[in-house]
Amino acid sequence: MSKIIVITGASSGIGESSAKLLAKQGNTVVLGARRENRLEKITQDIKNDGGQASFRVTDVTVLSQVQALAQYALNTYGRIDVWINNAGLMPRSELIKGRVDEWDKMIDVNLKGTLYGIDSALPIMRKQSSGQIINIASVAGHATSIGSSVYSATKFGVRAISEALRKEEAAAKSNIRITVISPGAVKTELLDHVKDLETKQNLDAFYHAYAISSDRVAQAIAFAINMPDDTTMNEIVMRPTSQQ
Structure with missing residues (x-):
């Protein structure tokens, strides 16, 4: 059955790849991100390929804008079946370098943006008695490394929020x-x-040696969505085959 799927951070990367794949599978996608020109192009690409898509410019650090994205999807399509909290930042550095502004941005986008998405989608899904919230974390939310402290903290937090919500x-x-x-x-x-x-x-250097296409993550997201309604993929951890 075709689903109404809202995706934040949809203007590039995992969000863009997921939108195109999910639309190709017959779903209707609603894209949210800050870059209107990118959203317009991706939406048009999906429509040119026979898919259904629309967008609303959204900054996930502003609760009212995330709520407006949810209300737009609800007003336009009558329901929200899947909400994907994908927007994220990764300005990594060692703590001694004191890049506090970057820490604040990661907390605002990665953690608060995820919470704002949950707050906007969950009441709608409760009224429907159905839905799925997909949060994009990271392997950095399972293990830290030099320079990853704040980024890892936000992604550990996404996992904690998700498990409590589950x-x-x-x-x-x-x-x-x-x-x-x-x-x-x-x-x-x-x-x-x-x-x-x-x-x-x-x-x-690391990403040049190991990184895989964002299409691979889109495939994992589609797999989780396409599971029968009585079964949830609680967490999918995925890496390039050669990444340690």
């Missing part, structure tokens, strides 16, 4: 499924956020 919805018998996707090195724009030159050089 238990709450299971206890409520709401029929709402909660899924976490934790990718390893993936070719996206995340490295563009790294402004610390030493860290960026190391990450560029």
